[in-house]
Amino acid sequence: MLGWSVMFFVVAIVAAIFGFGGIAGAATGIAKILFMIFIVLFVLSLVSRAIRRS
Known part of the structure; x- marks a missing residue:
């Protein structure tokens, strides 16, 4: 699940760079x-x- 979160974060950064708000x-x-x-x-x-454990 953390991998999916990181993947969507990377997609968001790439989309922001190219102007897809x-x-x-x-x-x-x-x-x-x-x-x-x-x-x-x-x-x-x-x-x-x-x-x-306890």
């Missing part, structure tokens, strides 16, 4: 959403691992 905005939004989902899942996995 709508595409850049959409790709940035998707990258932000995927990154937040990744962070939530990462924290949940850390918490579940900590609970399992």
